[in-house]
Amino acid sequence: MGDDPCHSRLAGAVLATNLLRSGTTSPILFLYSVAFISVPVALYPVRGRLLKAVVAQQRNPDVTAKPDRLATAWTVGFVSVVILVAVIALMTTPYGMQSYR
Numbered sequence: 809m810g811d812d813p814c815h816s817r818l819a820g821a822v823l824a825t826n827l828l829r830s831g832t833t834s835p836i837l838f839l840y841s842v843a844f845i846s847v848p849v850a851l852y853p854v855r856g857r858l859l860k861a862v863v864a865q866q867r868n869p870d871v872t873a874k875p876d877r878l879a880t881a882w883t884v885g886f887v888s889v890v891i892l893v894a895v896i897a898l899m900t901t902p903y904g905m906q907s908y909r
Contacts (some may be wrong), residue, residue, distance in 0.1 A: 819844065823893040835898050842894040850886040
């Protein structure tokens with residue numbers, strides 16, 4: 809998808825229209841929606857640290873970039889917890905209570 813913001817807007821519009829459609833929505837659409845929203849929310853608190861790292865890399869391209877472990881741990885942890893909560897919430901609904909025989 810790249811860095812084109814048009815793709816993000818298009819994906820958001822597709823998710824929104826599918827969620828607003830009358831009728832039953834699929835559980836996977838709910839999970840995709842949660843994941844789609846949780847990534848920008850997870851990056852919001854660490855955006856300053858990420859921006860500083862990008863600017864430093866652009867100023868000194870010869871220096872090897874070091875990973876920001878705090879930003880990585882925060883982002884992965886936050887998204888993992890959000891997805892776990894979404895799956896648990898989905899499992900408590902009638903979608904999760906279905907028996908597959």
